[in-house]
Amino acid sequence: MSTLPRLVRLRCPPTSSSLTRTSILRRQPILPSSSVIVSTPIRLLRSATTAGTLPILSALSGGNAGRRWASSAAAVKEETEESAGAAEEWPERVLPIMSEGDKGRLRRQRNVGISAHIDSGKTTLTERVLYYTGRVRDIHEVRGRDGVGAKMDSMELEREKGITIQSAATFCDWLAPPPPSEVKDVAGLDGAEKDNFAINIIDTPGHVDFTIEVERALRVLDGAVLVLCSVSGVQSQTITVDRQMRRYNVPRLAFINKMDRAGANPFRVVNQLRNKLKMNAAAVQVPIGAESDFRGVVDIVRMKAIYNEGTKGNQIVESDEIPESVRDLVEEKRAELIEHLSDADKTLCDLFLDEQPISNLDIAQALRRATISLRFTPVFVGSAIKNTGIQPLLDGVTSYLPSPDEVHNQALDAALPAHAPPVPLVPAQEAPLVGLAFKLEEGRYGQLTYMRVYQGELKRGSLIFNARTGKKVKVPRLVRMHSDEMEDVESIGAGEICAMFGVECSSGDTFTDGSTSFSMTSMFVPEPVISLSIRPEGNESPNFSRALNRFQKEDPTFRVHVDSESQETIISGMGELHLDIYVERMKREYNVACITGKPRVAFRETITVPSKFDYTHKKQSGGSGQFGKVKGTLEPMEIDPDTGKDTAFENRVIGGNIPNQYIPAIEKGFQEALDRGQLTGHPINGCKFILEDGAAHVNDSNELSFRLAALGAFREAFGKAKPVVLEPVMTVEVVAPIEFQGNVIGAINQRKGTIIDTEIRDDEFTLTAEVALNDMFGYSSQLRGMTQGKGEFSMEYKTHAPVMPNVQKEMTEAYRKKQLDRN
Numbered sequence: 001m002s003t004l005p006r007l008v009r010l011r012c013p014p015t016s017s018s019l020t021r022t023s024i025l026r027r028q029p030i031l032p033s034s035s036v037i038v039s040t041p042i043r044l045l046r047s048a049t050t051a052g053t054l055p056i057l058s059a060l061s062g063g064n065a066g067r068r069w070a071s072s073a074a075a076v077k078e079e080t081e082e083s084a085g086a087a088e089e090w091p092e093r094v095l096p097i098m099s100e101g102d103k104g105r106l107r108r109q110r111n112v113g114i115s116a117h118i119d120s121g122k123t124t125l126t127e128r129v130l131y132y133t134g135r136v137r138d139i140h141e142v143r144g145r146d147g148v149g150a151k152m153d154s155m156e157l158e159r160e161k162g163i164t165i166q167s168a169a170t171f172c173d174w175l176a177p178p179p180p181s182e183v184k185d186v187a188g189l190d191g192a193e194k195d196n197f198a199i200n201i202i203d204t205p206g207h208v209d210f211t212i213e214v215e216r217a218l219r220v221l222d223g224a225v226l227v228l229c230s231v232s233g234v235q236s237q238t239i240t241v242d243r244q245m246r247r248y249n250v251p252r253l254a255f256i257n258k259m260d261r262a263g264a265n266p267f268r269v270v271n272q273l274r275n276k277l278k279m280n281a282a283a284v285q286v287p288i289g290a291e292s293d294f295r296g297v298v299d300i301v302r303m304k305a306i307y308n309e310g311t312k313g314n315q316i317v318e319s320d321e322i323p324e325s326v327r328d329l330v331e332e333k334r335a336e337l338i339e340h341l342s343d344a345d346k347t348l349c350d351l352f353l354d355e356q357p358i359s360n361l362d363i364a365q366a367l368r369r370a371t372i373s374l375r376f377t378p379v380f381v382g383s384a385i386k387n388t389g390i391q392p393l394l395d396g397v398t399s400y401l402p403s404p405d406e407v408h409n410q411a412l413d414a415a416l417p418a419h420a421p422p423v424p425l426v427p428a429q430e431a432p433l434v435g436l437a438f439k440l441e442e443g444r445y446g447q448l449t450y451m452r453v454y455q456g457e458l459k460r461g462s463l464i465f466n467a468r469t470g471k472k473v474k475v476p477r478l479v480r481m482h483s484d485e486m487e488d489v490e491s492i493g494a495g496e497i498c499a500m501f502g503v504e505c506s507s508g509d510t511f512t513d514g515s516t517s518f519s520m521t522s523m524f525v526p527e528p529v530i531s532l533s534i535r536p537e538g539n540e541s542p543n544f545s546r547a548l549n550r551f552q553k554e555d556p557t558f559r560v561h562v563d564s565e566s567q568e569t570i571i572s573g574m575g576e577l578h579l580d581i582y583v584e585r586m587k588r589e590y591n592v593a594c595i596t597g598k599p600r601v602a603f604r605e606t607i608t609v610p611s612k613f614d615y616t617h618k619k620q621s622g623g624s625g626q627f628g629k630v631k632g633t634l635e636p637m638e639i640d641p642d643t644g645k646d647t648a649f650e651n652r653v654i655g656g657n658i659p660n661q662y663i664p665a666i667e668k669g670f671q672e673a674l675d676r677g678q679l680t681g682h683p684i685n686g687c688k689f690i691l692e693d694g695a696a697h698v699n700d701s702n703e704l705s706f707r708l709a710a711l712g713a714f715r716e717a718f719g720k721a722k723p724v725v726l727e728p729v730m731t732v733e734v735v736a737p738i739e740f741q742g743n744v745i746g747a748i749n750q751r752k753g754t755i756i757d758t759e760i761r762d763d764e765f766t767l768t769a770e771v772a773l774n775d776m777f778g779y780s781s782q783l784r785g786m787t788q789g790k791g792e793f794s795m796e797y798k799t800h801a802p803v804m805p806n807v808q809k810e811m812t813e814a815y816r817k818k819q820l821d822r823n
């Protein structure tokens with residue numbers, strides 16, 4: 001046992017209840033039992049007749065699991081009551097109970113994602129993980145000289161370009177010590193026998209153009225590894241990935257890769273995690289040597305030096321002998337770790353306050369609790385390319401990241417009103433099936449649907465129901481994925497990830513066994529920022545529309561529409577690279593070479609103030625006429641952080657002035673009106689149509705009348721609501737050698753960018769700026785030219801912001817002229 005010097009920091013973690021108050025539809029971590037404060041009876045799910053009865057949840061689940069559910073349920077109840085106003089009565093629901101078998105199976109299961117900024121080394125790291133876990137026989141590098149390419153970059157285009165385009169799922173087994181929460185005594189942390197863990201891994205792309213891949217992976221994973229470069233540290237895309245991880249409450253470890261690079265400084269990166277990402281993070285390892293002298297790591301929890309030896313570092317050698325050169329640093333960083341960890345964990349904090357000795361096991365257990373409850377991020381270091389520090393990271397995944405039953409997932413019950421509390425999902429094999437299709441891929445054998453099973457068991461040959469369409473489908477083939485290879489399986493248990501063949505559905509669909517009407521919430525889909533016209537080079541081929549349909553189904557950020565004025569097919573997406581890849585895939589996979597127009601920025605229009613409408617659509621020309629009257633308000637709307645949606649229709653009509661059967665037609669009219677703004681003809685965002693009143697005529701009212709009334713009302717209100725034209729603004733990050741700093745700043749100023757931050761390191765600098773996407777065309781060749789090819793940049797969508805008034809005036813006039821010419 002190792003004890004620690006006393007520390008004088010008395011900040012205690014906040015109470016659990018304040019930390020669990022996240023959006024009700026988000027996944028919530030289950031607080032470890034030591035952090036849970038549950039003293040009052042919980043009546044989340046009760047019937048009108050049994051209102052006031054005693055808690056059913058803890059009684060049913062029993063023991064520790066019961067308390068965990070209870071804690072989450074308490075949070076849900078609190079949230080729900082807050083958002084729904086007065087407490088309402090809901091039908092009593094008996095939650096499934098996890099068997100001992102379920103618990104045993106899940107305790108050794110991890111579902112993790114690997115995400116990071118571009119080129120941080122995610123794929124290189126995953127390749128090592130696959131090698132050390134025996135999934136691949138040899139290591140192949142991204143853009144390696146052997147020309148094979150990394151296993152997880154299986155697409156021909158990925159191997160050619162050396163970038164990850166699609167996330168790839170794989171699974172592997174890892175022999176690791178039991179999680180510290182299961183270790184009873186101090187000796188057990190080192191002495192306990194190793195166990196086999198099943199790990200599902202999803203390697204996600206770093207490039208912001210493929211951000212939806214990260215989004216959907218994080219939606220279904222229980223934990224993540226955030227990879228950073230030891231030199232570049234927190235970069236623009238790291239911030240995005242961090243935001244995505246927070247959105248889905250994903251506990252994470254940070255891995256500072258590339259410790260072999262000149263200028264490697266992991267502790268600067270830890271500080272950036274704290275300052276830039278506001279993370280409570282601390283290193284759990286100290287590197288032995290750095291740059292070309294990087295030799296291994298010291299685990300500062302167990303106080304062991306760890307070296308990689310043998311072929312490609314496949315042998316781990318542990319020693320109690322901490323090298324002299326890092327002994328002081330190890331002591332300092334261990335004290336720092338405890339200091340930060342006790343901010344996040346009450347048990348450890350109490351040990352502090354009571355001046356009790358703190359053992360290695362105390363730290364390890366606190367690390368697990370604090371990581372799972374999202375209060376702390378342990379930081380690991382290593383070099384994937386030099387095969388150093390990967391196995392200890394895998395031990396970290398099994399030790400500190402949650403198993404599927406330690407994360408609280410929930411569904412909505414479509415049989416209840418929309419504001420009913422969500423239903424906790426229990427990863428019990430015997431429970432009714434609930435699974436989420438989170439990714440689709442068209443393969444050689446038809447549509448491949450990736451599915452996360454949240455509860456119940458998915459069996460080959462079974463019938464499952466699509467909660468969105470209500471359709472029943474048979475599961476003809478079930479596989480576990482290993483990048484582009486697969487392994488047939490008969491069934492998949494709760495908490496696991498698999499893929500199905502031959503199941504028609506869309507990305508984000510929920511599947512059940514038909515006995516429940518549960519549906520899982522969908523994920524956040526960002527707005528496209530760029531579009532271009534596209535047409536086949538030769539004659540129109542059926543493959544052209546076939547390809548576009550398939551890509552749209554696979555990728556919700558890829559959109560296709562036909563411009564009603566020019567009749568051109570327009571594709572929109574997250575960036576030039578995103579669209580280029582689809583154009584290239586049309587050629588390679590569908591044999592359709594295409595001609596594309598100049599990329600255009602996806603402008604939008606919006607309103608800035610609320611405005612009232614009172615509009616009557618009336619037509620009388622013999623026979624039955626048309627009559628529809630709508631009254632209400634059009635008001636600006638903020639983006640919903642959960643869904644990414646910023647337009648909505650709300651029906652507040654009471655008293656039947658507009659018969660119910662016409663309401664969908666009015667909503668349709670509103671949706672139609674959003675397609676084309678009056679200023680420049682671009683789609684409209686950020687507004688809510690509130691229908692308050694209206695009138696109908698016994699003979700002359702019909703759906704068409706009300707649809708046209710809604711269109712007219714919208715037009716009337718939009719003009720009065722001070723509309724503006726919006727353009728996408730990007731966060732641009734440039735990294736270049738220091739001697740080019742002046743030129744880089746000059747070029748950003750010339751493009752009317754706003755510089756947000758500049759960071760100077762030994763001989764390079766990073767500049768962060770916000771620039772309108774419309775002003776970024778041609779930047780990559782300009783940067784190449786002015787930095788002798790040594791500068792790199794990345795950009796990601798930040799927001800849509802109003803264009804300058806003079807630009808709006810020019811755009812509006814040009815649009816008007818075009819309209820006049822056409823007429």
Ligand SMILES: Nc1nc2c(ncn2[C@@H]2O[C@H](COP(=O)(O)OP(=O)(O)OP(=O)(O)O)[C@@H](O)[C@H]2O)c(=O)[nH]1
Nearest residue numbers: 118119120121122123124163164206258383384385
């Ligand atoms: N020096 C050094 N280079 C590394 C290390 N890990 C990866 N690289 C290199 O960094 C480049 C990017 O590696 P990838 O593994 O493709 O990075 P990625 O994060 O998967 O890339 P994207 O998915 O395209 O964003 C490659 O040239 C790797 O060889 C490392 O530990 N040290």
